[in-house]
Amino acid sequence: MSAELSTAGQVLTAHRLSAGYDGRPIVHEIDVEATPGRVVSIVGPNGSGKSTLLKSLVGVVPVLGGSVSVGGTDITNRPPERVATLGVGYVPQIDDVFPPLTVKENLEIGGYLLPRHQVHERMAAVLEFFPRLKQMMTRKAGKLSGGERKMLAMGRVLMLSPSVLVLDEPTANLAPLVATQLLEEYIRGFADAGSTVLLVEQRAKAALRISDHTLVLGGGRVVLSGRPEELADNPVFVESFLGGGARR
Numbered sequence: 653m654s655a656e657l658s659t660a661g662q663v664l665t666a667h668r669l670s671a672g673y674d675g676r677p678i679v680h681e682i683d684v685e686a687t688p689g690r691v692v693s694i695v696g697p698n699g700s701g702k703s704t705l706l707k708s709l710v711g712v713v714p715v716l717g718g719s720v721s722v723g724g725t726d727i728t729n730r731p732p733e734r735v736a737t738l739g740v741g742y743v744p745q746i747d748d749v750f751p752p753l754t755v756k757e758n759l760e761i762g763g764y765l766l767p768r769h770q771v772h773e774r775m776a777a778v779l780e781f782f783p784r785l786k787q788m789m790t791r792k793a794g795k796l797s798g799g800e801r802k803m804l805a806m807g808r809v810l811m812l813s814p815s816v817l818v819l820d821e822p823t824a825n826l827a828p829l830v831a832t833q834l835l836e837e838y839i840r841g842f843a844d845a846g847s848t849v850l851l852v853e854q855r856a857k858a859a860l861r862i863s864d865h866t867l868v869l870g871g872g873r874v875v876l877s878g879r880p881e882e883l884a885d886n887p888v889f890v891e892s893f894l895g896g897g898a899r900r
């Protein structure tokens with residue numbers, strides 16, 4: 653990764669976090685610690701609360717109990733723009749780009765919190781990192797391939813030089829080879845360059861390969877947690893996530 657794209661990571665912590673909709677918790681008493689230079693991944697079946705957890709960290713879904721902090725600053729229930737300003741870049745599972753707008757316009761929107769003169773500079777750094785986007789600046793985001801669209805979604809978030817990246821299923825619907833490249837080259841690359849990465853990923857095997865630590869959610873709770881090699885040795889994990897039939 654180019655030096656100017658990366659920013660030293662910050663620690664993102666959730667402590668006994670509960671969050672949900674209409675005052676009813678979906679995730680319960682979750683502890684997360686994501687640190688610079690590392691990838692922490694979250695896996696779990698559909699509906700286990702992975703997206704809800706990420707959304708509550710970044711201020712999109714209300715925190716009902718516990719706390720969230722970044723770099724020692726409490727961000728519990730702070731508005732999403734405030735969380736972004738403090739260096740947390742969030743790429744949602746859906747609605748990750750503005751389809752009717754061009755690639756360039758999407759990147760400009762990503763830089764909306766920047767002073768005007770910095771937008772150009774940042775865009776150049778982002779395009780250095782995702783050179784593929786350079787050739788499609790005037791194309792509508794809705795016309796991109798799945799892999800290109802995810803690069804744009806991440807590029808949009810990188811416009812603000814985040815120190816923490818929160819990514820919700822970035823490889824959903826991508827061809828296996830594209831997914832592997834995104835995970836092993838770009839996402840692992842963010843962490844290797846010093847950023848903090850918190851990743852929700854449905855490809856458990858691929859997630860383990862690039863992770864330093866993995867949490868397994870079930871029914872809104874952490875049911876297992878450990879280093880990849882620990883989980884790969886855990887019969888329950890292997891049966892549920894690495895066995896042939898259960899994995900998508």
Ligand SMILES: Nc1ncnc2c1ncn2[C@@H]1O[C@H](COP(=O)(O)OP(=O)(O)O)[C@@H](O)[C@H]1O
Pocket residue numbers: 673678696697698699700701702703704705
């Ligand atoms: N906007 C919402 N309002 C009410 N319930 C929701 C909303 N979004 C998700 N849920 C519920 O929260 C639970 C967890 O969903 P989600 O966090 O999307 O899980 P995952 O990302 O692991 O598939 C599901 O039962 C889902 O129906």
Ligand SMILES: [Mg+2]
Pocket residue numbers: 702703704745821
């Ligand atoms: Mg989800």
